[in-house]
Amino acid sequence: MFVDDKTFRITDPSRIDVCRFLEFDALAGENSLRQLMETYRGDLLQGIEVPTNDDPFAVSRSYLRERYFGFAHSALKELTRYGRADVALIHSLERHVLGIDSSREETYKSLIAAYGALGRADDSRRVFALLTDVLRLDGTSGPRPDTRALLTRATTRSIDLGPVPSDRGTLAAPHRPRVALLAPNWVSPSREENLQRAFVEDAANELARHRSLVTLASHSSFQANSDGGVLDANSALRADYAVSTFVRPGQRGNELTVRLVQSSSGAIIWAGDYPLSPELIVSSNRALVGRVASELSSAIERHSLASPDRTSDPSAYFSFLKGQDTLKTCDLRSVRRARRCYAQAISQDGRFADAYSGASSSLYMEWVLLGGNDPALLAEARDLAEQAIVSDPSNSAGYWRRAMVALYQHDFDECHESFMLARERHPNSADILLDYADALGFVGDPDEAWGTFEQAIDLNPTPPDQYWWVGASVAFSQADYRKAIELCGRLRNEEPALRVLAASHGQLGNRWEANGYAHRLQEIYPGETAESMTRLQPHRSPVDRQRFIDGLRIAGIK
Incomplete structure (x- = not known):
């Protein structure tokens, strides 16, 4: 630092913990969160005696404290955005924030929501019980109604599997002939x-x-x-x-x-x-x-x-078929109706692997339809995929669904491994090949993704619209924008592919066509930006996502 009779200037802010704290980025990941806990160890100048009636640091101290809790809240939300996180790190942050101040109800709410997003209902209940005890000691009647409602959402599952083991090795052994x-x-x-x-x-x-x-x-x-x-x-x-x-x-x-x-x-x-x-x-x-x-x-x-139903219970099979038929329509109402059918099938046969797989599929589809804002859906989808694998490890369905959930959770190694296991068990499934091509387009080799897509088309030469939509996405990942547009032209309803069409025409400089698709997108999603429209795309590389964002911006979406 530099000091004279009129000036006090810090020349190296990185040596001052307050300066490091003010530069903290709550969205920068796990290492940044660990640095936050190391840096903020208490209130500003804690332990230094100051006049109680005229504390010159009171405003700064309050500001930094609220900023810390705001950082912690944002970090918890970001870490659990995809329904997966390092639970030990969440536990460490819990101890840290409650050690700083154990009386803030908003802190407990953030923790309850975070554990709920990971599917850890017991931890959410434990934190709620801690809050209840603290408020009782303070003479308060109990948690607020909004906190109780949050606990209900965090601990309510679409399909009750009972306690879900944290260690896969503790899962019940499947029946082998x-x-x-x-x-x-x-x-x-x-x-x-x-x-x-x-x-x-x-x-x-x-x-x-x-x-x-x-x-x-x-x-x-x-x-x-x-x-x-x-x-x-x-x-x-x-x-x-x-x-x-x-x-x-x-x-x-x-x-x-x-x-x-x-x-x-x-x-x-x-x-x-x-x-x-x-x-x-x-x-x-x-x-x-x-x-x-x-x-x-x-x-x-x-x-x-x-046996096509994988169950000896005719009622369970009938419920499963109703779910399959309902899931062909990909709107929120149909997805939830399908899940109720799968849940009924599971209640009739608790070892029906395909019913667990269908329920998993309905959950991650709902996650997409809701804009990716409810990570608990992905956590539960993964649990159901695991249960499908436990129920029938020779069946491809559980591995297939686990691969898709892992893709959306940005767990790319798990995604690849699960797809390999699914393909080993069902090598000639056009639908599995299609989803694998889609995943490769986001996280793998675009040319390999295209080759896999062609294999899926070879097995299903007159496919539903979803195939052409995925093919257009893969073509975009190859930067073959003309091919992406041509494949979108085969759709009976081009609405699901409006983003691909706008971005492809934008990248080609076809401004008139690009603006037309951008206008339709803005009518459907008013107020959405180019960046927010691509947030759900699970690109491994930020560069690949940026090409999509750039195409949308050229089309006229800010």
């Missing part, structure tokens, strides 16, 4: 019976390598009595499937006939024949064992996925 390989039978006695029996035991051991199944030990399953694979008693084994084997003479030696039987119905799900000569067992036994186990596993997985 239990498979019992039965002792082999022979059409006629053979000297190789022991060798053939050992072969079937080896096949059972090999089948046990498949994680999607539970293979019962041969020692127990070989003792079970059955009639052609239909178990006489199943209470001990609790097998979902039984595998019966018998050896019969063939044209080139003995053959092993394998039949896969569903225990509940006695229906033969699959059957196969394999050569079983002693020479073959000795020379290529590992390859043959692996083939038998692999084909059995594939047959079981195909059968477990064959």
Whole structure:
């Protein structure tokens, strides 16, 4: 600093904590928030004695204190904007703000809202209880009605899943089909019976390598009595499937006939024949064992996925179909009606993975329709996607929905990983490929996004409007504005693509067309700016989002 008889000037403001505090940006992220907590440790000149009746710093002290709480409120809102945040950091800020002043009801409201945005209802209730205790000690009757209403919103879920574990590892283990390989039978006695029996035991051991199944030990399953694979008693084994084997003479030696039987119905799900000569067992036994186990596993997985409803409850399936039909219309009323149908399906069958997936989809669609202003919707959508995965990990739907929620939450690594898992389980789904192309357009390689979009169109060559809308968005990410405009021209209703059309014409310098689309946008969204119109787009790179903003501004949207 510099001092003379008339001047006091700070030459390096970064060394003064008050100066650093005044430059704090509440929207700058987690590190900035940590710096705020390190910098603001109490009131201005706290601990220095001043006259109580003439405190020259009273106004400044009050200003800085209110500025701190304003920063904390803004930081909490920004951190939880997408329904995800570092919970430990939120807990640290809670301790910090309540340590500065534990009597401000507005602070508790900010914390209740933040925890609610993350789907942490128990934390919201805990903070409300703290507030209630503080007010009781102060002689106040209790929290204000608006605070009680906020608590209700923060702790009310669209679909009650019960307590949601914070650690995915604590989620309930999904049901995996239990498979019992039965002792082999022979059409006629053979000297190789022991060798053939050992072969079937080896096949059972090999089948046990498949994680999607539970293979019962041969020692127990070989003792079970059955009639052609239909178990006489199943209470001990609790097998979902039984595998019966018998050896019969063939044209080139003995053959092993394998039949896969569903225990509940006695229906033969699959059957196969394999050569079983002693020479073959000795020379290529590992390859043959692996083939038998692999084909059995594939047959079981195909059968477990064959039912289109994934539920044995007809009422649950009917409710699910009603939800699917209602969700085809993407307005707020229809989205909420669809979610009520999915919730009913879940109440009828609590392990119905596709119903959880549909409910998740309805929640993040509502988030978009409401302008991205309710992060609790995204948090709940993610919880439902997780429940879909728990209910049926072989189903692509849960991973697909988790990928979409992660995209909107800007959790780009999770988005990519979940899409990969969804595609592994359903590689030829045009809809999954379309959403993956959309995500790649925002966070990945635009050319790869276009290639993925073309795969989706190849599988669905006469698609609904949504496909052309996504394709136009991907073309914009490639900076191919003419192609974006051409794809928008295939829409039956171009209203959802007005932003893309205005920005594309703006980037091409087609001012007359761009202004026309901009005028229509401003009629639908009065007062919206170019920046606010692109806020929901989950671009990884700010540069990509800026191209969209620039196009809208050229079109005439400020």
